[in-house]
Amino acid sequence: MQIYISADMEGITGLVDADDVQPGGRDYERGRLMMAEDVNAAVRGALAAGATDIVVNDAHGPMRNLAPEMLHPEARLIRGRPKHMGMLEDLTPEHDAMICVGYHSRAGTLGVLSHSFMGHEIEDIWLDGMPVGEIGLAHATAAMLDVPLAALTGDDSACAETLAWDDSVTTVAVKSARDRFAAELRPVAEARQAIEEAVTTSLSVTRKRPWRSATPSPSTLRVRWQSASVASTLLGIPSVTSVDSRTVQTQGQLPALYRLFGVWTRVAASLTGQSPYC
Structure with a gap:
């Protein structure tokens, strides 16, 4: 195991x-x-x-x-x-x-x-409309x-x-x-x-069990940032669209979507440099 x-x-x-x-x-x-x-x-x-x-x-x-x-x-x-x-x-x-x-x-x-x-x-983060x-x-x-x-x-x-x-x-x-x-x-x-x-x-x-259907469909990931600068910068990444001045979203298949989100956080970190628990 x-x-x-x-x-x-x-x-x-x-x-x-x-x-x-x-x-x-x-x-x-x-x-x-x-x-x-x-x-x-x-x-x-x-x-x-x-x-x-x-x-x-x-x-x-x-x-x-x-x-x-x-x-x-x-x-x-x-x-x-x-x-x-x-x-x-x-x-x-x-x-x-x-x-x-x-x-x-x-x-x-x-x-x-x-x-x-x-x-x-x-x-805030939403995956297919669910807060996560x-x-x-x-x-x-x-x-x-x-x-x-x-x-x-x-x-x-x-x-x-x-x-x-x-x-x-x-x-x-x-x-x-x-x-x-x-x-x-x-x-x-x-x-x-x-x-x-x-x-x-x-x-x-525990036994393996599917959380979603056997034929997965694309998921929608939406993130609301504190900084409008982060949201604006992320629009330079293909497939990223604006929801409002501080919120962006994209669609894709997990786990590739999880990896893309990691790219978003690295972009955000380069722009903000904020401490985690301010």
Whole structure:
């Protein structure tokens, strides 16, 4: 059984603030260790379920948060950037299931460190008219590769967002949001045990299931930016059209559409240079 783990950081056990998750932050080094331990709990759970191949994609920020020596020896690590598929780099139909560790809720929700890919630069994202963030786009892209999202860990807001999208996913809330930078924390040992057990259980019952029809049709991706400059610049990319002065959209097939969105975010980053949690 081949398992793919996408590891973000905002939804990791114990972390609540930008200083916990941004390089140079006063608690970032501790945050890296906490991230590794949540990931390792997921790896142990996958091994207990019979996984024979596990790859972990460091999916947060600079994507160099997990040091190789921190990771469970039975897992391989994808580290660094740029990556064509970003948070889903090297996810293929050969994977039997995907696990998302440390994920967070989308922009505009009252979740711990909530945002969609780019801090407050991205105000809203819609996929085929449905509001989405990193969770929804990851789920939809994996589904088009016929890879089910088996389990996800994060705060209670991220878990609720996941279940609203697909109630068959096993979720683990490692903290409960009190505000965007505050949470009631689950005890660390309890959270790690819950992650391990949930991954084992989810992989024991998960079967591949199509999220969309067997003959996929093009999807429409729409993004509302804070900056009209970003929207205007993106109109130089073929197939991108304007909805209003700050909103653009395009159509395409997932997962190619996910890769194109990654190009949009790199263009936006070159124009704005804003910190993720302003």
